[in-house]
Amino acid sequence: MGPWHVNLSIIGCGFIGATHSHALRALRRAGHTDAVVATTWDLDPARARRFASAHVGCRPAADLDEALDGVDAVWVCTPTSSHLEVVEAAAARRLAVFCEKPLATDLAGAERLAGVLEATGVPSQVGLVLRHAPVFLRLKEALGEPGFGRPMAAVLRDDQFFPIQGQYASTWRADVEVAGGGALIEHSIHDLDVLAWLLGEVVEVEAGTANFAGHPGIEDVASARLTHRSGAVSTLISLWHRILSRPSGRRLEVFCEDRLLWLEEDQVGPLHVEWSDGSERRGPVPAFGQLAASLPVRADWQESLAVYASADLAFLRAVEEGRPPSPAVSEALVAHRLVDAIYRSSSTGRKVALR
Ligand SMILES: NC(=O)c1ccc[n+]([C@@H]2O[C@H](COP(=O)([O-])OP(=O)(O)OC[C@H]3O[C@@H](n4cnc5c(N)ncnc54)[C@H](O)[C@@H]3O)[C@@H](O)[C@H]2O)c1
Structure with a gap:
């Protein structure tokens, strides 16, 4: 079986969203995954447009609902207080969720977010990189x-x-x-x-x-x-x-x-x-060095991008193979x-x- 063909969405096109966007693009171009960034969404439409332009066939969405329509997985990269609303929308559609840390602004919020993911049973991983x-x-x-x-x-x-x-x-x-x-x-x-x-x-x-x-x-x-x-x-x-x-x-x-x-x-x-x-x-x-060397980005950036690429690739492979991704929300x-x-x-x- 070839790599899982997954359409994914990046929600929040700022600092860490950019790192995941570069990592996912590099992983695909190097042939490690068939995952495609299909949509982007940000409260700032110019950011969503700029991110979308970096991926072939990617469209900037008009709102969160449109971003999540027709995708299989979502990277939640908004500031901490808005993780829950994005995770709830994604879980309701049974999408796989990669959520950045912290899950929420306090423990009660983190437990609520974890509860949403556990109740729906969607695969999820936290950006405790x-x-x-x-x-x-x-x-x-x-x-x-x-x-x-x-x-x-x-x-x-x-x-x-x-x-x-x-x-x-x-x-x-x-x-x-x-x-x-x-x-x-x-x-x-x-x-x-x-x-x-x-x-x-x-x-x-x-x-x-x-x-x-x-x-x-x-x-x-x-x-x-x-x-x-x-x-x-x-x-x-x-x-x-x-x-x-x-x-x-x-x-x-x-x-x-x-x-x-x-x-x-x-x-x-x-x-x-x-x-x-x-x-x-x-x-x-050695496997990390090989992954880093394969990423088609500037040589002086390969190793640090490979850390995030490793996390993203581990998530995609775990979901594809039906294994629990790690770190899990329970660990977060x-x-x-x-x-x-x-x-x-x-x-x-x-x-x-x-x-
Ligand atoms: N794992 C890591 O190494 C790492 C590193 C940096 C940040 N983070 C985490 O990632 C999250 C984002 O941090 P950042 O530095 O990228 O922030 P950022 O401000 O650079 O980017 C956030 C983006 O989300 C957009 N946004 C805000 N609210 C939104 C909403 N409700 N819907 C859609 N878009 C929205 C903003 O316009 C902005 O473009 C935070 O939770 C942060 O703690 C993790």
Whole structure:
């Protein structure tokens, strides 16, 4: 059987919509998928038109209903507060749904969105893309290797400039009604997802937040200490600053009993591993390099686009083969519960236990 011929729609033609649009176009042109971007929709019609012009036969829709008519799958790339309305419309038509993170502006909204998808049983995947980034896949794989000892502690620093400038050509991230909060929910939901994925279930959090820039409800510093059921502890510092030379970066150190693993390039890597009498650097698995090299885009862009292309391709293949896509909404809910617990700990000054 050849690749699944799927017509899809991109809803929200901004920053991350553009990345998926480029990734999907490159995947098709390289012959990895038969998926076609057939429609686009954005509240700004000029954006929908511009996106449509990048795909052969694609039409910019006049509204959401028209965008979803006749397609099989949808990429939900609007700002966070409008994910639910798009997901509801898509699920009512039984379309496969790729929904960007965060699912919603708070835990109740995320649970509602997950409920809509679960009730209709449509296949879905969440844009928690670090799980498809080669350096995190290497780290996950390494933590299961014999001889490393048990993971004991992790330190994760996530920093970026306040994302209402530069490559982020929109200001909604300073509006709590649309974003739900600041650096923690908007950016570090990725970090909480990977910390729970790598080190296992979190049973307690203790956290604090600060707001230097002064946008109401938008914290630009969050610090959290997570206790994992295994006994391991992890700490997260997440911040939005004004250092425009730093668009987005993460440094993660994981100490196991017999190995230190660390990364400071959060997509491709390498992963560094150090032990009592040696050290090594581990790059991405060869399949990732092959995928990146096959993408018909500028050479200096192939690897970072391939991270998103990997996530998009994994979703298309899982749907085609009838497997559950990953990360699933149930996994995104785990990260949302952590975000919620951290905000509660911060506002009460108390530790919060997770059931
Ligand atoms: N996974 C990732 O790495 C990643 C990266 C960036 C953003 N995101 C997430 O993607 C979402 C979008 O972020 P962005 O940076 O692309 O924002 P953006 O502002 O650049 O783009 C959003 C687009 O949606 C349009 N829009 C707004 N409301 C709409 C609606 N109701 N219907 C149709 N179009 C609408 C806007 O006009 C805009 O063109 C957010 O939830 C964000 O958290 C994820």
